[in-house]
Amino acid sequence: MEKIPILRMGPFLLVTIQVDLYDRLALNLEADLIKTISDTNAKGVLIDISVVSIVDSFMGRIIGNIASMSKILDAETVVVGMQPAVAITLIELGLPLTGVHTALNVERGMELLRAKVNLDDYSSSEDEDGYEPDDQRDY
Amino acid sequence: MTIHLAKMRMGMSQMISVITKQSMLIQQDQDVVPFRNRVKECAVKLKMGLVNQTKLITAASELVRNMLKYGRGGQVVIEAVSKRNQFGVRLIFIDKGPGIPDIALAMKDGYSTGKSLGLGLPGTKRLVNEFDIESAVGVGTKVSIIKWCNG
Numbered sequence: 001m002e003k004i005p006i007l008r009m010g011p012f013l014l015v016t017i018q019v020d021l022y023d024r025l026a027l028n029l030e031a032d033l034i035k036t037i038s039d040t041n042a043k044g045v046l047i048d049i050s051v052v053s054i055v056d057s058f059m060g061r062i063i064g065n066i067a068s069m070s071k072i073l074d075a076e077t078v079v080v081g082m083q084p085a086v087a088i089t090l091i092e093l094g095l096p097l098t099g100v101h102t103a104l105n106v107e108r109g110m111e112l113l114r115a116k117v118n119l120d121d122y123s124s125s126e127d128e129d130g131y132e133p134d135d136q137r138d139y
Numbered sequence: 140m141t142i143h144l145a146k147m148r149m150g151m152s153q154m155i156s157v158i159t160k161q162s163m164l165i166q167q168d169q170d171v172v173p174f175r176n177r178v179k180e181c182a183v184k185l186k187m188g189l190v191n192q193t194k195l196i197t198a199a200s201e202l203v204r205n206m207l208k209y210g211r212g213g214q215v216v217i218e219a220v221s222k223r224n225q226f227g228v229r230l231i232f233i234d235k236g237p238g239i240p241d242i243a244l245a246m247k248d249g250y251s252t253g254k255s256l257g258l259g260l261p262g263t264k265r266l267v268n269e270f271d272i273e274s275a276v277g278v279g280t281k282v283s284i285i286k287w288c289n290g
Contacts, residue, residue, distance in 0.1 A: 022168050023171070054175065054197045057255065084190075085190045088193070089197045092194065093262035093265065094248060094258050
């Protein structure tokens with residue numbers, strides 16, 4: 001079974017959808033993501049759909065669900081990189097994705113997340129994971 | 140049913156000629172991705188623009204889901220067609236499911252017997268140029284759509 005990876009980046013989760021979505025895969029992503037938010041105490045989720053060539057009503061609904069579910073778990077969701085043709089199609093289909101924050105690209109999406117999330121009260125299990133916030137390596 | 144079909148063929152195929160034709164069985168969720176790819180290939184061959192391609196594939200995705208969800212799978216015919224000087228892709232979805240008792244109601248925005256948003260059929264209709272549906276309770280449903288390259 002294919003799986004969409006969920007990367008952790010400090011207080012945020014990063015999901016880049018690189019494959020063609022079908023319903024079961026989208027449903028699994030929804031479940032995985034919500035579980036990961038709860039496990040890692042994440043404050044924000046960034047979903048990059050720049051290589052997704054179609055979003056139909058089901059996937060649109062899943063995106064909306066993820067946003068509402070993470071909101072309940074005190075995490076903000078930003079969807080970034082939607083292709084123009086996908087945006088046109090979604091609106092004609094009748095799915096305006098209200099309630100989902102969007103940004104043009106990953107960079108702006110991260111800015112938006114940082115602006116939305118108050119990180120003062122963020123405490124994670126960083127030490128247990130051996131996560132080094134002061135890592136100065138060049139990536 | 141046969142009279143119905145004959146009538147539909149006359150209505151829709153008049154002046155429409157089929158250039159290529161292929162057929163696919165859709166039985167499970169995973170069949171959807173290869174099916175979408177075949178539709179895309181067909182649209183690309185006809186040099187359909189990206190926005191129209193996206194609309195067509197999204198419409199196809201909606202209809203194939205309906206077929207899987209309500210019709211327990213079925214058959215899809217993918218055709219490159221032409222009418223006068225225009226070219227396009229025709230998709231025909233045939234299932235032997237329970238059928239739709241009230242097509243007018245099913246075509247209404249926001250109506251669904253499942254747990255979905257009820258955008259499938261009406262949304263699909265907005266995305267394509269020609270949309271034809273016929274259904275008989277207990278026999279099955281047949282949906283036929285055309286997206287013209289310049290439509």
